[in-house]
Amino acid sequence: xxxxxxxxxxxxxxxxxxxxxxxxxxxxxxxxxxxxxxxxxxxxxxxxxxxxxxxxxxxxxxxxxxxxxxxxxxxxxxxxxxxxxxxxxxxxxxxxxxxxxxxxxxxxxxxxxxxxxxxxxxxxxxxxxxxxxxxxxxxxxxxxxxxxxxxxxxxxxxxxxxxxxxxxxxxxxxxxxxxxxxxxxxxxxxxxxxxxxxxxxxxxxxxxxxxxxxx
Ligand code: AP5
Numbered sequence: 001x002x003x004x005x006x007x008x009x010x011x012x013x014x015x016x017x018x019x020x021x022x023x024x025x026x027x028x029x030x031x032x033x034x035x036x037x038x039x040x041x042x043x044x045x046x047x048x049x050x051x052x053x054x055x056x057x058x059x060x061x062x063x064x065x066x067x068x069x070x071x072x073x074x075x076x077x078x079x080x081x082x083x084x085x086x087x088x089x090x091x092x093x094x095x096x097x098x099x100x101x102x103x104x105x106x107x108x109x110x111x112x113x114x115x116x117x118x119x120x121x122x123x124x125x126x127x128x129x130x131x132x133x134x135x136x137x138x139x140x141x142x143x144x145x146x147x148x149x150x151x152x153x154x155x156x157x158x159x160x161x162x163x164x165x166x167x168x169x170x171x172x173x174x175x176x177x178x179x180x181x182x183x184x185x186x187x188x189x190x191x192x193x194x195x196x197x198x199x200x201x202x203x204x205x206x207x208x209x210x211x212x213x214x215x
Pocket of ligand 1: 007085127137201
């Protein structure tokens with residue numbers, strides 16, 4: 001199964017992707033995570049991406065598309081994959097179409113998780129992430145047992161560099177301008193499934209299960 005998770009920053013793409021990984025046993029391919037790993041490792045690509053990410057702007061297409069192309073060729077993607085945060089512009093969706101065509105694959109569903117802006121800001125300003133194992137928490141909605149410490153691996157939780165309110169608003173504006181048109185792109189192909197994303201993570205998960213089926 002090939003899935004795309006689409007939605008504004010803070011919609012819960014990462015949260016729901018992790019649940020789908022467990023259920024469908026497919027890899028999550030998060031371009032945000034891949035880029036943050038490159039920044040942490042101080043690779044040339046990471047250096048180029050960092051300024052854009054910190055400013056809440058999209059990283060240039062050539063970098064992101066090459067990264068996804070390479071990732072999709074890895075063995076664990078053979079049974080399918082869950083794309084989280086890619087594509088993010090029509091140019092990227094067209095590049096993905098070409099990659100899938102070359103691989104002889106198609107998309108099954110594009111899940112658009114929809115959440116009002118005020119809720120997004122609340123979710124992102126309260127987010128805490130574990131840089132060691134990738135677990136995610138929220139100071140109010142999903143607090144760790146011990147403040148600042150990851151429940152899963154004991155790592156020290158961090159606030160992402162781009163989770164400052166000003167940068168969050170910029171990321172949302174970029175989403176509206178460059179990513180939201182993808183809804184029309186996929187709707188016209190009969191692939192778009194709108195998911196109401198304002199409920200609890202479990203409620204959203206149940207809505208997604210109705211679309212992808214329980215594995
Ligand atoms: P990326 O890492 O993809 O960030 P994003 O799209 O802004 O999405 P987030 O990870 O912030 O949110 P999410 O929807 O995954 O929500 P989450 O589950 O974490 O990208 C970062 C940057 O990288 C971009 O700005 C760009 O610069 C660059 N980039 C990435 N991909 C690119 C591409 N394709 N092209 C170009 N540039 C690219 O949840 C958020 C919080 O809410 C958490 O605390 C969580 O616990 C909580 N939460 C989740 N669900 C719920 C719920 N139902 N109720 C209450 N709280 C909830």
